[in-house]
Amino acid sequence: MPNDNVPIGIIGGSGLYEMPGLEEPQWRRIETPWGAPSDEVMVARLGDRRVAFLPRHGRGHRILPSELNHRANIYALKTLGVRWIISLSAVGSLREHLEPGTFLIPSQFYDRTKRSAEHTFFGGGIVAHIGFAHPVCGTLQRLLFEIAQSSGPASLGGTYVNMEGPAFSTLAEAEENRRAGFDVIGMTNLGEAKCAREAEIAYATVAMVTDYDCWHPEHDHVSVALVLDCLRKNAERARRLVADAVPRIPLDESCDCHRALKNAIMTPRHLWPKERAGMLGAILAPYL
Numbered sequence: 452m453p454n455d456n457v458p459i460g461i462i463g464g465s466g467l468y469e470m471p472g473l474e475e476p477q478w479r480r481i482e483t484p485w486g487a488p489s490d491e492v493m494v495a496r497l498g499d500r501r502v503a504f505l506p507r508h509g510r511g512h513r514i515l516p517s518e519l520n521h522r523a524n525i526y527a528l529k530t531l532g533v534r535w536i537i538s539l540s541a542v543g544s545l546r547e548h549l550e551p552g553t554f555l556i557p558s559q560f561y562d563r564t565k566r567s568a569e570h571t572f573f574g575g576g577i578v579a580h581i582g583f584a585h586p587v588c589g590t591l592q593r594l595l596f597e598i599a600q601s602s603g604p605a606s607l608g609g610t611y612v613n614m615e616g617p618a619f620s621t622l623a624e625a626e627e628n629r630r631a632g633f634d635v636i637g638m639t640n641l642g643e644a645k646c647a648r649e650a651e652i653a654y655a656t657v658a659m660v661t662d663y664d665c666w667h668p669e670h671d672h673v674s675v676a677l678v679l680d681c682l683r684k685n686a687e688r689a690r691r692l693v694a695d696a697v698p699r700i701p702l703d704e705s706c707d708c709h710r711a712l713k714n715a716i717m718t719p720r721h722l723w724p725k726e727r728a729g730m731l732g733a734i735l736a737p738y739l
């Protein structure tokens with residue numbers, strides 16, 4: 452298993468297809484047993500730390516949320532040695548006080564996708580059930596919030612509801628999501644977070660509010676133009692946040708996220724089908 456000792460991964464969402472400012476950038480094509488990731492992965496350096504950057508939708512934005520291969524994306528980062536992922540994602544706000552421009556660091560995800568079978572590395576003869584009550588790494592979440600706070604409006608906690616897309620919500624859906632108590636809405640993070648947890652990678656999201664979805668009577672309904680306009684204004688803040696966060700991530704293995712599979716695998720090792728175990732190689736390595 453290749454492991455290049457790149458401990459930190461960054462996944463950039465809409466509007467974040469490059470990470471200028473990283474040193475010695477090198478785009479690498481990585482094939483995984485789960486297929487190809489969204490794009491080549493940029494391996495670079497930030498100070499004395501190595502980081503890997505992956506544009507979630509590919510450079511040029513070519514991949515729909517429901518077409519994303521989260522398994523390949525996470526597995527590619529895993530093979531580089533990534534133990535911590537900062538996810539940068541554009542979201543719509545479902546709350547008056549979460550104005551466009553706010554960076555929310557959510558605590559929870561809620562799944563409204565129809566693709567949960569694609570959001571796991573397990574199956575095919577090897578069964579595992581990871582704990583996912585707290586889908587976000589608390590250590591990374593607090594660090595990202597502390598830094599986000601120093602550069603503009605920021606909010607800690609709350610729930611990100613993951614819709615299927617690609618169309619934005621109907622008004623009825625937006626109202627229902629508000630009644631359910633959700634705070635922001637996006638199309639990508641749930642599957643990504645689940646695969647990261649199975650891969651024992653600590654994961655947290657910076658949800659960058661770009662619009663008020665379609666429920667707010669005094670604001671324009673969400674559109675691509677509105678999202679991109681807000682993202683352009685936020686991209687520099689997001690890059691600075693990453694640059695400030697990377698040196699402060701504790702690179703020890705103190706977090707439970709790094710042991711998520713410890714008591715999660717049901718199938719005894721002697722029953723693991725060889726082919727599937729091979730596909731899970733980078734993930735199962737600590738348990739062999």
Ligand SMILES: [Zn+2]
Pocket residue numbers: 587588589590591653654706707708709
């Ligand atoms: Zn953690």
